[in-house]
Amino acid sequence: MRVRLAKSRQTWLGIALPALATLVAANILINVWQSWRDLTAADALAAQRLDVQTSLIEKNIRDRIDALNGTIGVARTLIDAGGLTDASLRTLAATLRDSMGNIDIAVFDADRHVRAESRAGVSNALPELAAALTRMDTRAPTERWTPVQWRQNGAVLISADNRDRTGALNAVIVVFVPLEQHLLDGVTLAPGTAIRLLDSAQRLIARYPLAASVTLGERAPDTATRRPGPVEGTAFVSSRTDGIERLVASRRIGVGQPLAYWTLEVGYAVRTYRRDLRFSVYLNAAGAACVLIMLIGGTLLVRREKALREHVARYTQMISTIVENMPTPVAMIDATANDILLANAALLDTFGALAADGQPFSRLFGHADDWSSLRENPTDEPVPMLARGGTRHMLVRCTRLPPNQAFDTDSILVTLADVSRHHQLLKQLRTAADFDPLTGLANRRYFASAAEHAVDQARRLHRPLSVLALDLDFFKRVNDTWGHAVGDRVLQIAARLFEASLRDDDLAARVGGEEFLALLLDTDLAQAQTIAERVRLAIQDTPIMLDSGKTLSQTVSIGIALFLETEADLTGAQERADAALYAAKQAGRNRVTVAAVDASDTSSSA
Numbered sequence: 001m002r003v004r005l006a007k008s009r010q011t012w013l014g015i016a017l018p019a020l021a022t023l024v025a026a027n028i029l030i031n032v033w034q035s036w037r038d039l040t041a042a043d044a045l046a047a048q049r050l051d052v053q054t055s056l057i058e059k060n061i062r063d064r065i066d067a068l069n070g071t072i073g074v075a076r077t078l079i080d081a082g083g084l085t086d087a088s089l090r091t092l093a094a095t096l097r098d099s100m101g102n103i104d105i106a107v108f109d110a111d112r113h114v115r116a117e118s119r120a121g122v123s124n125a126l127p128e129l130a131a132a133l134t135r136m137d138t139r140a141p142t143e144r145w146t147p148v149q150w151r152q153n154g155a156v157l158i159s160a161d162n163r164d165r166t167g168a169l170n171a172v173i174v175v176f177v178p179l180e181q182h183l184l185d186g187v188t189l190a191p192g193t194a195i196r197l198l199d200s201a202q203r204l205i206a207r208y209p210l211a212a213s214v215t216l217g218e219r220a221p222d223t224a225t226r227r228p229g230p231v232e233g234t235a236f237v238s239s240r241t242d243g244i245e246r247l248v249a250s251r252r253i254g255v256g257q258p259l260a261y262w263t264l265e266v267g268y269a270v271r272t273y274r275r276d277l278r279f280s281v282y283l284n285a286a287g288a289a290c291v292l293i294m295l296i297g298g299t300l301l302v303r304r305e306k307a308l309r310e311h312v313a314r315y316t317q318m319i320s321t322i323v324e325n326m327p328t329p330v331a332m333i334d335a336t337a338n339d340i341l342l343a344n345a346a347l348l349d350t351f352g353a354l355a356a357d358g359q360p361f362s363r364l365f366g367h368a369d370d371w372s373s374l375r376e377n378p379t380d381e382p383v384p385m386l387a388r389g390g391t392r393h394m395l396v397r398c399t400r401l402p403p404n405q406a407f408d409t410d411s412i413l414v415t416l417a418d419v420s421r422h423h424q425l426l427k428q429l430r431t432a433a434d435f436d437p438l439t440g441l442a443n444r445r446y447f448a449s450a451a452e453h454a455v456d457q458a459r460r461l462h463r464p465l466s467v468l469a470l471d472l473d474f475f476k477r478v479n480d481t482w483g484h485a486v487g488d489r490v491l492q493i494a495a496r497l498f499e500a501s502l503r504d505d506d507l508a509a510r511v512g513g514e515e516f517l518a519l520l521l522d523t524d525l526a527q528a529q530t531i532a533e534r535v536r537l538a539i540q541d542t543p544i545m546l547d548s549g550k551t552l553s554q555t556v557s558i559g560i561a562l563f564l565e566t567e568a569d570l571t572g573a574q575e576r577a578d579a580a581l582y583a584a585k586q587a588g589r590n591r592v593t594v595a596a597v598d599a600s601d602t603s604s605s606a
């Protein structure tokens with residue numbers, strides 16, 4: 001009997017899990033690759049938008065520079081044409097107010113005295129004016145664009161010369177422009193955009209947003225790291241000031257004379273333009289993580305299941321070994337087909353090839369229907385089975401089992417116990433040895449052994465035990481008058497009435513021709529007397545029908561005695577009961593006589 005466990009599920013999982021792991025790994029790689037592509041594409045798109053926006057801002061600034069150059073040109077014309085007045089300068093400033101805000105214009109002579117100004121007294125309020133005038137070159141044409149601070153904001157002070165026909169300096173034109181005020185008019189900026197305008201010495205002269213914590217006029221490139229961007233002219237720059245990484249586009253813008261170059265830098269915060277992308281990357285990563293967790297969970301479950309299966313297999317193997325080596329015949333039967341699924345060595349030894357796997361189990365039984373009726377109605381009675389050495393009587397125990405790892409169908413565990421020997425003994429005991437063939441009552445031998453048990457029990461439990469001795473009255477006459485056969489019949493009827501009048505636990509026995517004894521368990525003399533009366537009356541009151549149609553009646557005499565715990569066995573009580581019976585006969589028969597313990601009798605009669 002070797003149990004094999006089903007392997008189909010294990011094999012399926014064994015293939016599915018590595019395949020799933022490969023798919024998950026591929027999914028993660030594809031996600032990483034896709035994210036990288038999305039990132040590159042997002043950077044490229046941002047760089048293109050940045051380039052366009054930077055060009056727009058550059059154009060805006062160049063337009064303003066052109067407008068300011070035009071203003072200076074108009075001021076020169078006014079000076080040269082003698083039309084320079086405060087009013088003309090005020091008009092000139094007013095023409096630029098819409099595009100550049102409140103600009104101020106002042107004109108000084110070669111000695112730096114005010115000749116005209118767009119606003120009364122403005123020349124006294126202009127920042128760094130003295131330096132601008134002092135630095136004016138007296139020989140070569142000069143137009144300086146000097147970055148200045150004006151009320152925390154960036155501004156520029158333009159100082160331009162005006163020369164007569166001989167090239168001598170005859171006037172200095174000063175234009176004050178608040179730079180940041182209208183720097184970005186007409187430009188729509190993407191969120192997170194930062195703008196810086198640096199002069200030729202890399203000093204900050206204007207910035208956006210205005211609140212950025214950068215000090216105007218500082219000569220600080222404000223760059224922690226810089227690496228090339230996706231489009232030419234762009235770079236990824238990490239700001240030392242705010243720690244933000246930006247994608248930055250730069251432009252050089254020429255101003256003044258001699259030409260100086262300002263640098264325009266426009267930057268997008270990388271975090272801002274990658275926000276949506278980051279969200280989708282996180283989403284992808286979360287999805288991959290979920291699948292990964294599921295895979296790990298599945299792997300752990302499979303490992304756990306494998307450990308459990310191994311445990312079950314070891315356990316099953318152990319049970320199988322135990323069953324295999326049991327001396328008792330054991331079989332597993334298919335509950336549907338009724339064939340033998342497994343048989344242990346003891347079963348094969350007992351039944352031979354009939355008990356091999358696949359054989360119909362019913363063939364082991366003496367009667368073809370025994371197995372089917374046993375399945376439905378289990379019994380404690382032995383059943384004849386066809387063993388190799390001949391018919392054996394077996395006790396059959398059935399236990400139904402649901403489908404399991406060893407068998408796909410319902411099965412029945414059958415254990416057999418060979419009780420042939422006991423069965424035989426019992427049969428012999430019940431027939432030849434212990435029972436009277438005429439009346440079916442126990443015989444003297446059986447009565448004697450039963451009396452031993454009864455005495456043991458009465459002594460052990462201190463319970464009363466009575467003996468009843470019964471003898472048919474004038475029975476010789478019955479034989480003599482009606483013949484021996486009628487005598488037998490009277491004996492049978494009297495025996496039946498005798499037994500029927502006792503209780504289930506009592507034992508009636510025929511111990512001689514027409515002599516009977518009864519063991520009355522747990523019964524004192526008073527109760528015994530009642531029972532004896534019941535017997536006497538039952539026999540007396542039952543007419544016995546003869547074949548001739550006549551009836552006869554029979555009476556009995558009964559003696560009863562009590563067993564004493566001091567006695568070794570029932571002999572004494574039996575003798576006292578016999579003596580009481582003799583007394584009953586002497587007293588006229590058809591009566592019950594009780595043997596007193598001190599041997600003085602009392603009696604009752606009809």
Ligand SMILES: Nc1nc2c(ncn2[C@@H]2O[C@H](COP(=O)(O)OP(=O)(O)OP(=O)(O)O)[C@@H](O)[C@H]2O)c(=O)[nH]1
Nearest residue numbers: 471472473474475476477479484485487488513514
């Ligand atoms: N028919 C039949 N008679 C039996 C059997 N065994 C004994 N007897 C008869 O039972 C009778 C017993 O008679 P006795 O012992 O004289 O006693 P009795 O005639 O019953 O008289 P009392 O007992 O004194 O009332 C005898 O005639 C036996 O032959 C039996 O198995 N069958």
